[in-house]
Amino acid sequence: MPQVLEFKLPDLGEGLTEAEIVRWLVEVGDVVAIDQPVVEVETAKAMVEVPCPYGGVVTARFGEEGSELPVGAPLLTVAVSVGADAGSSEEGAGAGAASASGSGGAGVGSGSAGTGSGSGEVESSGNVLVGYGTGAPVARRRRVRPTAVAAAVPARASVVPAVPVAAPDPGPDAVPGPVAVVSPLVRKLARQHDLDLRKLAGSGRDGLILRADVESAIRALEAGTSAPLPAGGVASAAGAALEPEAVPVSVAPSAGRTVAGSAAQRIPLRGVRGAVADKLSRSRREIPDATCWVDADATELMAARAAMNSVAGPAAGPKVSVLALLARICTAALARFPELNSTVDLEAREIVRLTEVHLGFAAQTERGLVVPVVRDAQARNAESIGAEIARLTEAARAGRLTPAELTGGTFTLNNYGVFGVDGSTPIINHPEAAMLGVGRIVPKPWVHQGELAVRQVVQLSLTFDHRVCDGGTAGGFLRYIADCVEQPAVLLRTL
Incomplete structure (x- = not known):
């Protein structure tokens, strides 16, 4: 006997409460398989495809492209077949049944059966998000016959169209x-x-x-x-930061108010831009931050990097980036000054010192500024950190980062030197306790061994939460970073 089940927007995890529908991947009347992606949604952290845990015929969709839905709101309904063959299926006896709401985030099991209210059982995988919080695929799936479930469509007449929607010409x-x-x-x-x-x-x-x-x-x-x-002759804009969606609106003059023009732009703070605005505002409200900075001679660091990348033969490995070396220096500094790898629990009035270093790094993409996280950076060498940074950067530019890869950082490295600037006062990535900013490395006059010389100089800026440490600790951290930049051999103590 066919049964219509409702699939709701699942809990996307990491505190996300809503998502914007970017693109529907199925139409009403389409036959979907278990775990087939049915809609592409954009959260404040990533673009993800949501798979449906049921196999059957789509009978209704809820929400137009561009609209926002809260977690738990209906996404679509699916007419599934439940009959005599359900009881004999191998997957009908699995544990970890998925609920009819389809909700769940990280830690969702991969049980292959779902419960139904009819005489049989409804087949369901229990999976929710592709690449985030999903389990292993089911061993086998039943073929869904559209003719067998067509009779279930009138049962939900309040939400199901009476006539299947035809594909547009x-x-x-x-x-x-x-x-x-x-x-x-x-x-x-x-x-x-x-x-x-x-x-x-x-x-x-x-x-x-x-x-x-x-x-x-x-x-x-x-x-x-x-x-x-055709735009074949237009220069590529890839790699440049893109502005958020702009919505032109008319501005009418009002009494006692001068309007400079006939129209203005209203840029909605939503998606990535909205999440960034909320996080930076909260950081400024809650964290009493302070900034210290120092100029460092990076000539020896650049020479060490050139020597690493010039090795040939069996000992040769992938090229090591300057960002990877700076990240490795950060992990060594955090081992000496663990106060800066902390967070503050306001309710308990406690400083929580963290043992693992999950190192975030700022990356500019078409979707705006994102901060991918290198997990367990304290256990990686420069080569391993560089490889993970390269992987995450490629995924960020392609829009394939998962929410898990964008959250959970404990310290952030911000290389704004790529924008051609020397210094900055970074805003701490809440709820972390510090951020290191790195300016461009450029030739400058510098006193070296008592003589004036042209050296490769970089400005380093540290913004820190004054609740977790005082200026002496922050200064010691930054001075150690500068010493490693000027004399990379200092790192040999921790390798």
Whole structure:
């Protein structure tokens, strides 16, 4: 006997309470398999695909693309087949049944059966998020027959359309085949301006359509061009920080108020930008921070890095980046000054000193500034840290970071020198206790061994929570960092 089950937006973990629907991956009337991704959502931390734990026919969807849903709100309903064959299935006896709400985050089991209210059992995997909080796939799955569950659709007439939704006609100008787009943001921008991506020629590698291509086509439309123009000759904007979605609104003059123009921009603080705004505001409210800085001669560090990367033969390994060396120096400094690898428990009025160093590093992506976390950095060498930084950076730029890879940091390293600036006063990444900022490394006049010389100089800035330590501890930490930068051999004591 067919049964209609409701799948709700699961608990995405890490304190996330809502998500924005970016793209539906299924239509009403589609047949879905167990653990098949059905919707792509954007949280304040990452873009994730949500798989449905049930197999059957989609009978209703809740929420349009671009709308936000709270955790626990219905996502869709699925008509599943429950009958005599359910009792004989091998997976019907598994433990860890998934609830009909589909909610769960980290630690969700991979039980392969779900309970139903009918005469049989409803097959369900128990998995919730791909790449975050999922278990192993089920051993075998039953084939769902659409004809067997079609009779269940009228049972939920209040939420289920009476007639299956037909696929829209692509029109005579549509070009069959996949669209060469990777970024969900590019797709979203094109949808907002009713732009057909199949008509664009991408300027990226292998014809990949970039944001610059879409923006060029939008400008062409606004200029009065009859059709979107191919953007093959437009320079790539990959790697540049993208501005949040802008919503133009009209501003009407009011009594006693002067309006400079006829229109203004309102930029919604949501998604990544909203999460960053909330976190930075909380950091400023709760943390009494202070900043100290020092200039350091990085000539020897750059020479050591060049020597590491020039090794040939069997001893040669992957190239070591400056950021990886600085990260390794940070872990050595935190071992000497554990006060800065702490957090403050306001309710208990306690300083919680952490044993593991989960090192965050700031990375600029198309979705804005994110801070991926290198887990257990205290147990890694420079080569291992560099490899993990490279992996996380690639995942960040592709929008594939999971919430688990963006949370749980205990100390953050911010290399703003890549933006061509020398110094800064970093804002602590709440609830951490400190952040080290690194400026650009540039040739400057420097007194070296009693003589004026041109050396590679870098400014290091440390912002710290004055509740966890005093200036002496913070100064000692920063001085040790500078000593390792100026004399990398100092690190040999901890290797």
